[in-house]
Amino acid sequence: MLTKEHAGRPKSWPRPDSAGYRLANYMLENNMYLPIEEGGEGENETTPSLVPRENGIKRNASRGTRVVWRDVKVVVEDKVLLKDVAGQVEPGEILAVMGPSGAGKTTLLNTLAGRIPDSSLDTGSITFNGEPLCKRLKRRICYVLQQDIFFATLTLRDTLMFTAMLRLPDAMPYAEKVKKVDWIVEVLDLKKCLDTKIGDDLSRGLSGGERKRANIGCELLTDPALILLDEPTSGLDSSTALSLIRTVKRLALSENKTVVTTIHQPSSQIFTVFDKLCLVLNGELAYFGKASEVLDFFENLGMPCEPHYNPADFILEKMKESKEVELKILAGSYERRKTCRLAPLGENEVVMRRPREEESYPSSSNGGSTYVRMDSEKGTATYWAGGSSGRKWSSGDKDTPEEKQGKWPTGFLTQYRVLTQRNFLQARPKMLSKWNFIQTFGIGLIIGLMWFQIPHTEDRIMDVGGVLFFCVMYWGFVFVMDALAAFPMELVVLNKERAAGYYRLSAYYLAKLTSELPLTLLLPSGFLTLCYWMAGLNTVGPFFATWAVLMLSSLAGQSLGLFISAACLDFQRAVTVASIFMMGSSLLGGFYTTQVPHWLAWVKFTSFLNYAFHGMLIIEFTPENPFSCAPPATSAFELCRSNATVNGTVPVLPPEYILGGLKVELPLYTDIAMLIAFIVVFRALAYVILRFIYKPR
Numbered sequence: 104m105l106t107k108e109h110a111g112r113p114k115s116w117p118r119p120d121s122a123g124y125r126l127a128n129y130m131l132e133n134n135m136y137l138p139i140e141e142g143g144e145g146e147n148e149t150t151p152s153l154v155p156r157e158n159g160i161k162r163n164a165s166r167g168t169r170v171v172w173r174d175v176k177v178v179v180e181d182k183v184l185l186k187d188v189a190g191q192v193e194p195g196e197i198l199a200v201m202g203p204s205g206a207g208k209t210t211l212l213n214t215l216a217g218r219i220p221d222s223s224l225d226t227g228s229i230t231f232n233g234e235p236l237c238k239r240l241k242r243r244i245c246y247v248l249q250q251d252i253f254f255a256t257l258t259l260r261d262t263l264m265f266t267a268m269l270r271l272p273d274a275m276p277y278a279e280k281v282k283k284v285d286w287i288v289e290v291l292d293l294k295k296c297l298d299t300k301i302g303d304d305l306s307r308g309l310s311g312g313e314r315k316r317a318n319i320g321c322e323l324l325t326d327p328a329l330i331l332l333d334e335p336t337s338g339l340d341s342s343t344a345l346s347l348i349r350t351v352k353r354l355a356l357s358e359n360k361t362v363v364t365t366i367h368q369p370s371s372q373i374f375t376v377f378d379k380l381c382l383v384l385n386g387e388l389a390y391f392g393k394a395s396e397v398l399d400f401f402e403n404l405g406m407p408c409e410p411h412y413n414p415a416d417f418i419l420e421k422m423k424e425s426k427e428v429e430l431k432i433l434a435g436s437y438e439r440r441k442t443c444r445l446a447p448l449g450e451n452e453v454v455m456r457r458p459r460e461e462e463s464y465p466s467s468s469n470g471g472s473t474y475v476r477m478d479s480e481k482g483t484a485t486y487w488a489g490g491s492s493g494r495k496w497s498s499g500d501k502d503t504p505e506e507k508q509g510k511w512p513t514g515f516l517t518q519y520r521v522l523t524q525r526n527f528l529q530a531r532p533k534m535l536s537k538w539n540f541i542q543t544f545g546i547g548l549i550i551g552l553m554w555f556q557i558p559h560t561e562d563r564i565m566d567v568g569g570v571l572f573f574c575v576m577y578w579g580f581v582f583v584m585d586a587l588a589a590f591p592m593e594l595v596v597l598n599k600e601r602a603a604g605y606y607r608l609s610a611y612y613l614a615k616l617t618s619e620l621p622l623t624l625l626l627p628s629g630f631l632t633l634c635y636w637m638a639g640l641n642t643v644g645p646f647f648a649t650w651a652v653l654m655l656s657s658l659a660g661q662s663l664g665l666f667i668s669a670a671c672l673d674f675q676r677a678v679t680v681a682s683i684f685m686m687g688s689s690l691l692g693g694f695y696t697t698q699v700p701h702w703l704a705w706v707k708f709t710s711f712l713n714y715a716f717h718g719m720l721i722i723e724f725t726p727e728n729p730f731s732c733a734p735p736a737t738s739a740f741e742l743c744r745s746n747a748t749v750n751g752t753v754p755v756l757p758p759e760y761i762l763g764g765l766k767v768e769l770p771l772y773t774d775i776a777m778l779i780a781f782i783v784v785f786r787a788l789a790y791v792i793l794r795f796i797y798k799p800r
């Protein structure tokens with residue numbers, strides 16, 4: 104019977120102090136785990152619920168997934184990246200993929216994760232308990248990337264909780280999600296750094312090992328069938344690396360997870376933790392089998408390893424020794440494969456192959472790759488074409504009714520809500536940093552002092568224009584450049600999360616736009632308040648109207664920055680494009696020159712600064728805020744020259760004269776409509792680029 108403490112815990116996630124977990128721990132510490140024999144059980148059978156182990160110890164194995172891949176050949180742009188690669192990994196096992204740099208380890212991992220384009224998989228089949236890899240099964244794979252990609256300003260607790268909220272189904276109660284996070288924290292030993300910021304190269308946060316475990320933790324939340332780890336130990340010291348691999352092994356054993364990891368140069372202690380080994384050499388399979396038997400394989404080839412030598416070092420040295428040795432290893436592997444048993448083909452399993460040029464096949468003209476289904480039992484082959492939307496070769500592609508309900512783990516509203524909270528939290532420290540405040544109010548103060556209480560006279564009209572233009576230009580630049588700097592970093596996280604199917608892009612985008620709005624508007628509001636009143640411009644009503652125009656202008660700048668960032672995807676290029684655009688916009692924004700060469704006149708209509716500046720001038724120069732004429736001898740206006748002082752009263756300039764002199768031609772509503780159009784169009788364009796052009800796999 105479950106105790107109260109256990110009652111809310113999902114059945115599949117035992118506590119770290121559970122008997123299963125303690126047993127796994129004990130077995131690992133005492134080297135009592137045994138790899139399961141290759142082949143043997145029928146592919147479609149569920150692994151027996153209890154697998155006999157050494158010393159009579161039994162392990163619960165009812166939920167495991169056997170993953171088998173055969174004849175995998177990957178070709179990209181006529182380059183063969185993988186050739187005839189086969190293997191099998193059982194629940195509770197760790198398979199290490201090793202080989203020299205560029206051998207094809209990551210390509211193999213990407214292939215197993217279904218993250219290569221359909222057109223690149225030339226031949227091969229990948230099955231999970233006999234079911235061919237399909238969209239539904241892909242969602243049960245967790246892929247821990249080599250880089251630990253997170254928002255640096257969030258704490259580990261926030262990161263895990265947001266991931267749980269996004270990746271665990273809406274139907275799961277909140278308390279259950281919290282318990283799952285607690286469990287991950289305990290299993291991966293992350294408790295002591297739960298409230299530490301993730302950090303990055305510039306700001307200290309989690310240590311390398313903690314970040315790696317956090318990365319694994321975020322992926323494990325979904326209770327995956329297959330865990331793929333790409334170089335999980337890179338950048339870690341040997342003891343942290345060993346502890347990490349041991350943790351993964353413990354998890355594999357206690358949870359019956361199937362683990363495949365690429366690794367560069369494991370220590371001999373790490374090497375002993377691996378159950379199976381897959382050596383890849385120039386895209387070909389150099390060895391597949393028990394890790395403990397790899398040295399026998401090399402010895403049989405006449406390459407004995409010296410006692411006490413790290414087997415991993417020995418293997419890599421041999422693989423890189425010479426072309427001759429390389430050929431010898433591959434020949435040995437070929438011979439070995441003749442006797443190596445993989446699980447038999449499953450009922451629904453087909454080994455697919457793209458037809459060769461000389462083969463004729465029907466219906467090859469519909470644009471997609473053409474595949475051949477080879478039924479090994481009947482000895483038949485059927486050709487058919489599959490569009491880029493997916494392969495139509497397996498009954499396994501069919502989702503269950505529950506899975507059909509949605510491609511995403513959570514609904515749009517949940518995604519929007521969680522992403523809004525997360526974006527707000529992660530943007531807040533950056534936007535409201537002490538230095539941003541110092542910069543904003545420092546510059547605001549300088550502007551206020553420079554143009555302190557501008558007299559309302561004709562000769563100071565340009566000063567009023569100067570203050571307003573500076574506000575528009577300053578915040579235009581700040582928002583464009585901020586978006587250029589922040590968005591590419593965010594794109595990396597977005598890319599990872601989209602590839603793993605966390606959420607809809609539309610939910611992310613909408614959340615980003617709304618969550619940052621209050622933060623975006625706070626600093627320019629403070630800045631304008633300071634400058635406006637120090638410069639003694641107009642009254643309260645026009646102040647709020649000017650504020651509204653400045654907000655629209657700032658958002659237009661941000662939208663432009665997002666668009667340039669998404670279109671360029673390269674910071675340096677984006678800065679160059681943005682600088683040219685913004686300098687052009689500033690120069691043609693109507694303040695520096697009112698006499699633009701006629702062939703350049705059209706450019707000012709592409710400048711959002713122009714619309715914002717002119718809008719502010721219209722708001723500022725009103726009959727209620729009169730500007731008096733200069734003495735007739737110096738006035739630029741005919742009206743002032745002809746109207747001399749009457750009874751000591753200096754005549755005032757009507758606003759239309761001032762606005763005419765400043766070449767303000769469009770009405771206020773046109774300026775506002777154009778600013779809104781800038782915001783909408785550039786944001787929409789940025790979305791379209793992300794949605795249709797910049798698609799992660």
Ligand SMILES: Nc1ncnc2c1ncn2[C@@H]1O[C@H](COP(=O)(O)OP(=O)(O)OP(=O)(O)O)[C@@H](O)[C@H]1O
Pocket residue numbers: 179180182184202203204205206207208209210211
């Ligand atoms: N999209 C691609 N187009 C062309 N060649 C590619 C592509 N992706 C990978 N390659 C090439 O395939 C080979 C294998 O790459 P892969 O990243 O799988 O190697 P790896 O064994 O993981 O290397 P490392 O240990 O250095 O990460 C490399 O020579 C690489 O240049």
